Amino acid sequence: MKFAAEYRDGTIGRAIARRLHDVVDTDRHYKLMEICGGHTHTIYKYGIASLLPANVELVHGPGCPVCVIPMGRVADAIAIARRPGVILTCFGDLLRVPGSEGTLLDAKAAGADVRVVYSPLDALRIARENPDAEVVFFAIGFETTAPSTALTLLRARAEATANFSCFCNHVTIGPPLRALLDSPEVSLDGFVGPGHVATVVGSGPFEFIPAEHGKGVVIAGFEPIDVLQAVLMLLEQLRSGRCEVEIQYVRAVTPAGNPRALAAMDTVFATRPQFEWRGLGFIPDSALRLADEFADFDAELRFDMPGVRIDDPKACQCGEVLRGSIKPWECKVFGTACTPERPIGTCMVAAEGACAAYFNYGRLAAGARQPEVVG
């Protein structure tokens, strides 16, 4: 399997692991954050933690888009879906995200027309096929998925598809990282940077991390060898006293990113002055809305929505997981009241969520609740 099998080679992985043990200072502890939920998934699925030196700790960051969407926005989507004549489309992960009045799956069971799509382009096709319905795409994701929404809206405008609109919840990666680094609660030694976001934005948005906070960043791919090599590159930075943004995922990421994707996003979106993140609160300039030129396609302008702020359930500690303050298994309800079948928090819903990844790959291993036994 090109670009996959060669990055899952156990012999190479063990060789990198031996090198990791050579470069660490045994007298100190290293705390590295993998920003992206895709990396969290890889770490648990392939037992990366079991290959690391005991004094190297990986903590999970806020880079899972489903995990950070606040309950109020889910309630808004459900309100749209319940309207007669509306077809609400979304990615599959969103169906089971709890809002204040249940999930989109509950709304679908009660009769709302909610459909899963693999691409916003599928939502546009549904709009063409159902000219008497209002078709809404519930858009979420970082800069990785925002280009596909942007191209879909450009196409909708070119085709004058009047019954299509977008409920935009796209977010950007830089502001939450800045908020995280400004928080006294979290102390980190470096970051494994999000490879797919960086294919679009390049390495520039991460330069403030070494420049202003003195922490290294290695932008990594998503196969186990990618993650191990990124950890090695971070540890080598620390050993040599360097502090910079490096790209491990060179087969997809360039320093400039994807200028065409950025241009499409710049045409279609504008920055929101504030946006609420689950567990992280309101973060300035951290999300996108449709630009004024695309107001005709903006579901927030087309439909009345509750637009209320809803607190997370008290038992849920997703916020602490997303800030890297606690590990999934340290949450009060992990694996008991909160499971993938009946999630309380978003981190247990999404495939990229840290709690779901640990629940699926780590909890049943010998000596469970310790990450190093995964795999």
Added chain:
Amino acid sequence: MRVVEPAAPLQGARCVAADGTIALVLLDLVDAAVGDEVLVHGGVAIARTAS
């Protein structure tokens, strides 16, 4: 995914994944020709993958 058939702007090009999955992918954001490998998110190629 590997591009197996070209397409006009804002129209999906036929692409095939390593596991045989076939999808229509917009190639407007990358310079990709038939035979190239692309990284796809949400039905849109966001990078051409280089070995």
